[in-house]
Amino acid sequence: MRTQVCIVGAGPAGLLLGHLLRAEGVECVVIERRSPEYVLGRIRAGVLEQITVSLMERLGLDGRLKAEGLPHDGFNLADGERLIRIDVAALTGKQxxxxxxxxxxxxxxxxxEERGLEVIYDAEDVALHEVDGDAPFVTYRKDGAERRVDCRFIAGCDGFHGPSRKAVPASVGREYERVYPFGWLGILADVPPCNHELIYANHExxxxxxSMRSETRSRYYVDVPLSERIEDWPDERIWDELAIRLGPEAAAQMTRGPALEKSIAPLRSYVFAPLRHGSLLLCGDAAHIVPPTGAKGLNLAAxxxxxxxEALTGFFRANDGDAIAGYSDRALARVWKAERFSWSLTRLMHRFPEDGAFERAMQVAELDYIATSRAAQTSLAENYVGLPI
Incomplete structure (x- = not known):
């Protein structure tokens, strides 16, 4: 098989890129090692910045998003004594x-199918070849047969554990990483949210x-040491802990219910640079990870x-090689700003085991500054709603 762009990974990043390229007349094929059912079974975040919403609008695929999505004008920080509301809409004019x-x-x-985007699911042993040159190709195995896709560019949208990033020579790439000493224990339940906006709580x-997925489905988290086991957290224990940490105001509005899903997710900040090597472009979790504090993961992929x-369309429609050459720097500039925001909000709202009285006093001072300063709230709001492209 031959195409212009081979996209590895059919999560939201890979599918979104495929649709954008097809809308511009660029030939592409998406290869995914999992089944469609597995891809849809992954429970992930759901706070969308304007960039993500606008891309869906541009494609004309925003019908359900408009009908079922919940616009939020703000979010809340809880410091154990009060809710500090950040009025994103008033401060930025956005939601x-x-x-x-x-x-x-x-x-x-x-x-x-309607848009002519070919996606190959259940592709095993996906491997990238000759990414240094102008004629890369991807091999995989399906239905017992070895197959190959020749292309001009490969877009690696296959997540942190996929093969795309590993195709970049170690001498070329550089990794930046911060592993956090805790994970988020999450519970998903068919109960109404305790607040119509998100609450991030810092408690002793x-x-x-x-958080929430809809007006009838809620998502809650507490941070726990990485040594904790999900088996030691029955539903009632999680609800009890949430009621304490979120504070009496939120607890009074909380509806408890059986868990649809429970998990413990480790937290890390990670960036791989550059995002382009030869004919390979990396997108999303293949190149960077942010802690979920601030809901940047999906939006940064978008x-x-x-x-x-833009870079690939410029190359194929206008023979613009500079667009490809500039992709990494343009994307990384926004990546690092999102990493900074996610790291700083994580640092502000969590109690780190190595912290002492000084670090706690700094958190108290920062939260009090945010509560009383429009400038501080504006900075938070601008980053939360998403910096300009």
């Missing part, structure tokens, strides 16, 4: 939209987050895809 990543992926998947017992689609 975020709560819409599950699973639903976004479902919308992109449903449109692939640890961090908590009250901004990568925006830059990658």
């Amino acid at each position: 975020v939209v709560v819409y599950g990543q699973t639903e976004l992926t479902r919308d992109l998947m449903a449109a692939r 017992r640890g961090f908590a987050l009250a 901004s990568d895809v925006h830059y990658a689609a």
